[in-house]
Amino acid sequence: MTDRAPDLQNRTSPARISVVIPHLNQPAFLARCLASLAQGQRKPDEILVVDNGSAEMPEATCAAHAGLRLLHEAEPGPGPARNAGVAASSGEIVAFIDADCIADPGWLAAAEAAMADPEATILGGDVRIAIVDPRHPTVLEAYESIYAYRMDRYIAREGFTGTGNLVVRRHVLGDVGPFAGISVAEDRDWGQRAGRKGYRIRYVPGMRVYHPARSQMSELYRKWDRHMAHDFVAARGRRWGRLRWTAKMLAMGLSPFAEIPRIMMSDRVAGTGWRLRAFVGLLRIRLYRAARMAWLLGGGDPEALSGRWNRKPA
Numbered sequence: 001m002t003d004r005a006p007d008l009q010n011r012t013s014p015a016r017i018s019v020v021i022p023h024l025n026q027p028a029f030l031a032r033c034l035a036s037l038a039q040g041q042r043k044p045d046e047i048l049v050v051d052n053g054s055a056e057m058p059e060a061t062c063a064a065h066a067g068l069r070l071l072h073e074a075e076p077g078p079g080p081a082r083n084a085g086v087a088a089s090s091g092e093i094v095a096f097i098d099a100d101c102i103a104d105p106g107w108l109a110a111a112e113a114a115m116a117d118p119e120a121t122i123l124g125g126d127v128r129i130a131i132v133d134p135r136h137p138t139v140l141e142a143y144e145s146i147y148a149y150r151m152d153r154y155i156a157r158e159g160f161t162g163t164g165n166l167v168v169r170r171h172v173l174g175d176v177g178p179f180a181g182i183s184v185a186e187d188r189d190w191g192q193r194a195g196r197k198g199y200r201i202r203y204v205p206g207m208r209v210y211h212p213a214r215s216q217m218s219e220l221y222r223k224w225d226r227h228m229a230h231d232f233v234a235a236r237g238r239r240w241g242r243l244r245w246t247a248k249m250l251a252m253g254l255s256p257f258a259e260i261p262r263i264m265m266s267d268r269v270a271g272t273g274w275r276l277r278a279f280v281g282l283l284r285i286r287l288y289r290a291a292r293m294a295w296l297l298g299g300g301d302p303e304a305l306s307g308r309w310n311r312k313p314a
Contacts (some may be wrong), residue, residue: 018094131145148213160193233302
């Protein structure tokens with residue numbers, strides 16, 4: 001499989017990089033994200049913040065940053081917001097980060113270095129949890145430090161990477177097509193469409209961003225509601241789909257105990273307290289997922305789960 005890159009061997013100047021940030025009612029997080037970009041070793045050539053229907057446009061937050069354009073996208077979902085940002089951008093390379101993320105100082109520098117290779121077309125980076133107080137991690141911070149945003153695994157096993165830390169050549173965006181709306185998991189959908197067209201996603205560990213852990217377990221439940229709804233719809237359309245779903249449901253309830261060695265060996269947490277909290281979080285999440293899978297198997301409406309994730313169009 002090739003990356004299908006154009007001939008860039010004779011480039012004499014660095015490629016122009018546009019950064020696209022979808023935003024919805026997170027002005028404080030957005031301010032922190034923009035500040036991290038301003039402190040980067042490699043500054044963006046332009047920044048496009050695409051508001052997706054906030055109660056108030058983040059004009060004051062964006063006004064302090066030169067080279068920034070604030071746009072509006074009425075269609076709900078980060079995918080449509082990213083599409084609007086891409087359409088308005090001018091860079092040969094487009095970098096995506098979420099409004100609630102913090103870019104490591106070396107984020108864009110690592111992306112630029114990787115894209116110096118003409119064979120590189122799509123990059124996925126490392127996403128870590130931004131810990132509020134490392135001395136007193138919450139259950140969710142410990143759990144997500146090990147289990148959330150494992151882009152290296154997503155790329156290797158499922159052929160996609162998260163759109164909160166994604167860098168793409170412009171011609172690839174045009175070839176693969178736009179990000180989908182809230183009816184699908186748009187990062188997985190886009191990445192796998194790119195794979196079917198012959199593109200390879202390259203994992204760049206130095207391309208790091210930090211994402212806050214969820215503050216409440218219910219937020220993580222809603223995330224899994226969305227993914228389980230999509231997966232159940234796909235499974236019931238396949239031969240033996242319900243039987244496989246039942247087997248997966250039963251395995252889900254028992255799986256936390258099989259994960260104990262992974263928790264004990266992880267280099268993403270430190271100390272017994274961190275590991276114990278991570279296991280408690282894992283146990284709660286896996287039991288919730290098993291219960292929801294049983295509910296879907298028993299006739300629950302998947303649309304009722306996926307529709308909870310974001311508001312409906314006006």
